[in-house]
Amino acid sequence: MRHLNCFILLLAAAASHAQDFKSSPLHGERESPQYVLGSSFQSWAGGQINWYYNPLNQPSNLSTTEVVAAIQRAATRWSGMCRVTFNYLGLTSTLPNLDGPASSVDQVNVFGWGLLQGDNAPYSAVTKSWWIGSSYIDADIVMNTAQFWTMTELEGIMTHEIGHALGLSHSDVPASVMYASPYHSTSYMITLRGDDANGCAVLYGTATTAESNRAFNWAEAVYAQYLSPNAAVSGTLEGYYYRYYSGTRSYVGTRNGTVYYMGPDGVIQNMGSLGSYFLQVRGAGY
Template structure:
């Protein structure tokens, strides 16, 4: 990775999309930074969390398993670039996304399963064209990138970094996540150079039915906490209480389409192949 990824931990602005109708939505930005009276943090449903935007079907009730599919539309095509202008590697984006899903799956019975994505334009409304796609065309949670508003410097103020749609936004846009490809995406995040892990964890929270928290330490705080690369993701107790208020307590899983063996697995396999080869030569 490039040398500019220094160790930092900061907060920034995240844009969150809230449903008004099936075909249109209202964008919400950080009120404290932009003076947006219409997008204040809603009254808490519990200590530090807000339930907003519905939930994914859970026929068995709280605590029963919930399977939620996810897919990558154009998210891995190199359109997200780091502060040096280099495309963020697809394998890194996959790993970060899986870690973010894993944080939520570790505290609630949510089973995230990757599925193939047919690839479409990035839809910003629940249009007829979008709804015409069969349900198996992509995941319920879908990762995208597009230009939203660019950098903080271009805007002259803290700018939105990503958008998420609640489950209640309906078929198919409910669950979609959009990252701003006009922003530089770092491994170690700063206010103006966000990291994928911190923002992804926050946006997934919205796709599960969580609104903004009033606790600055919470993942669901309007200014999503920045993280420092793989292995640094975390949830605040308020985030955990919030997702459990929706789905109950439990443990889920993350199942990617491309299972990458751990380094130790590769080593064991290499040793086994070497031994087999030596045995054949010896025989």
């Protein structure tokens, strides 16, 4: 699989060969980058990604609070799979930078809006990353104001684009959120699959919550009648790592390697060991 953004990806002149992400080296005295696919990967030092939101040109049907919350949910899905931490630092007037020269790189990660043009025009959003040696130093994401946005579209597309910002290229596994031939629907992209989790773990290591999240994602698909709406956000409470489903007034959670379910009757049921679901979860692509 071609998970990792281990070489410079530039937009080609023909739109059919264009990508929704670009990555470039920042040349300087400190580096002499050498890249060998499969042995040299770019990632964020310490797994820390600080980011700002610029609301300039934000669609009128969305609020800043809603947009920031959707981006945070998308980021949390990745941090639930691998050892990355997203730190939201607030609003900024700094514009996201897609095509500026190396001298314009400010090492400030900005997610914002703009009218995408040229080879970028077909895409809902585009990510541009800069790196020195093996470390990313800047990643900006521009969401295309030419399209109409809903919260589902925003959350799904940002889940995909944040994958690029982390260092993942387009996957060749069709079930992956990072697949792009063709792109999945935005509602599909809200839920990470196994290939996404594996690629992120290669770069940053596996999160302690990864097995729970992969099992939760699988359970949402298999037991939708009990766990809806899907793509709930994970949280912690009294030793449980859990998700709450407002549509069915139910919970699924794990604690000390055991899976639990609580329906609207308030009775906590022991569903067995988390490890016992391993083959089913992996076999279904989660």
